[in-house]
Amino acid sequence: MTDYTHDTAPTRFVEASGIRFAYRRFGNTAVGRTPVVFFQHFVGNLDDHDPAISDGFAADREVILFNNTGVASTSGTVPDTIEQMATDAGAFIDALGLTNVDLVGHSMGGLVAQQVALQRPDLARKLVLVGTGPRGGVSIGEMPAETAALFGVKLDQQEDMWLPVLFAPSETGRQAGRAYVERILARKDRDASPFGEQVFAGQGTAIHTYGTTKDPAYAILKNITIPVLVVNGNDDIIIPTINSYILQQFLPDAELILYPDANHGAHFQYPDRFVTHTTLFLDR
Structure with a gap:
């Protein structure tokens, strides 16, 4: 087992398909369980992952977090299709020398993780999809203007942007949201690489296209035969x-x-419960 935690694991880099991927890798490698790769949400980077979840997983398996192509400290241009994001993610996993992984995808990351499972059935063992949906799903990429505007607000503490996006508006939800923000701000060397408009534009186009490209009877999902x-x-x-x-x-x-x-970040609102439920699923 490595001595690193979510807050202390160093940011490393690996080249894959001409892209220099930033990633962090930590957790228990001694027990022989399949490593788990986390796929990030819209405009999220390494430091928006929840340490309560990644440290919870790391107690008995290896955890891998990474920045998507063109995001923060990963080089390249943000792809404007989910398919290309999945291709890049597969290349990243290959570059780490891994041949079998579990995938945990949140929101846009869930779209990408599904696509990896479709494109690389050799690579994915199990799939966890959080706050996401299928290709051509209901209102994916078509959110109301007032909801979309939540992602563009400028705040003194910018991480507070996630509170209405991810958490329920109840007092319980607000308390859980504030606790989540405190957790993600605890790391001393957070990735301060700026987000350009290309991140919003590229990822926004990818989600919109994926969501508005209808798949009659959701037939493509039949091709994901691994446990989900x-x-x-x-x-x-x-x-x-x-x-x-x-x-x-x-x-x-x-x-x-x-x-x-x-709300959309249910696993952040209930991190201990999510780790327990997901661990039971992955260990079966």
Whole structure:
């Protein structure tokens, strides 16, 4: 087991397909469990992952966090398709010398993780999809203007932007949100690489195209034959919760968990519960 935690693991770099990927790798490598690779949400980087979750996983398996192409300290131009993001992610995993991994994808990261499972069935063992949906899902990439505006606000503490995006508006949700922000701000050498407009534009185009390209009867999901755990909050305002039902109904081997009084970041609101449930799923 490495001595590193979420807050102390060094940022490393690896070249893959002409891209210099920034990543962090830590956790227990002694028990022989499959490493888990986390796929980040829209405009998120290494330091928006929740240490309560990654440290929870790292107790008994290896955890790998990375920046998508063109995001923060990873080089290249942000792809404007989910398919290219998945191709790049597969190349990154290959460059680490890994041949079998579990994938945990949140929001846009869930779209990319699904696509990796489709493009690289040799690589993915199990799939965890949080706050996400299928290609052509309900209102994916078509959020109301007032919801989309949440991503563009400028704040003294910019991380507070995530509070209404990820957490329920109840007092319980607000408290969980403030605790999450405190956790992600605890790392002393946070990645301060700036986000350019190209990140918003490229990722926004990719999500919009993926969401508005309809897949009649969600037929493509039948090609993801590995076990899948679908997790969401009961009222996701970013990728509506109905999409989680659709995933569970149309994926060949999927189970669904919905957390109460929770929004788009349900796993951040209930990190201990999420780690427990996901660990049970991955260890079966």
